[in-house]
Amino acid sequence: MIGPLPDALRKAAVALWEECGLTRPWNDPRADLARALGGPSSTVLADVSPGGDLRGTAMVGHDGHRGWVYYLAVAPSERGAGLGRELMAAAEAWVAERGIPKLMLMVRSSNTAVLGFYDALGYAVEETAVLSRWLDRS
Numbered sequence: 001m002i003g004p005l006p007d008a009l010r011k012a013a014v015a016l017w018e019e020c021g022l023t024r025p026w027n028d029p030r031a032d033l034a035r036a037l038g039g040p041s042s043t044v045l046a047d048v049s050p051g052g053d054l055r056g057t058a059m060v061g062h063d064g065h066r067g068w069v070y071y072l073a074v075a076p077s078e079r080g081a082g083l084g085r086e087l088m089a090a091a092e093a094w095v096a097e098r099g100i101p102k103l104m105l106m107v108r109s110s111n112t113a114v115l116g117f118y119d120a121l122g123y124a125v126e127e128t129a130v131l132s133r134w135l136d137r138s
Helices: 007-019 029-038 083-097 112-120
Strands: 002-004 042-048 054-062 066-074 102-105
Touching: 002 083, 007 029, 007 042, 007 054, 007 066, 029 042, 029 054, 029 066, 042 083, 054 083, 066 083, 083 102
Parallel strands: 066 102
Antiparallel strands: 002 042, 042 054, 054 066
16 A cells, blocks of 8 residues: 555665665765655655565655656565556656646666656656756855
């Protein structure tokens, strides 16, 4: 059953993200998790087994116009059973329930397997460049 991430599974969520290769040295996943759970326009959805094990996550939020998904992760032992699709459907529903018309996500262009997954779900590459600037660096 997919629902909000239980507090007791916060460490397990970060461990899952690390196991799935979603973290980068310049992004603190614990801080990302705290921000998502601490704000009114974001959350972390989770699928938890009947035994209490974390099987998957999706961090979801919105800026009032666009929804965003981050840290979609499925435990390697759970892959291939449709859980990724279920988590994305839950993220889509969470965004739609808040009246947000569009859901977006970013995938590293080298991650062709994941690009194929999202293509199969109906997501398309936008004609948009993503720009960034580190605010805490000179």
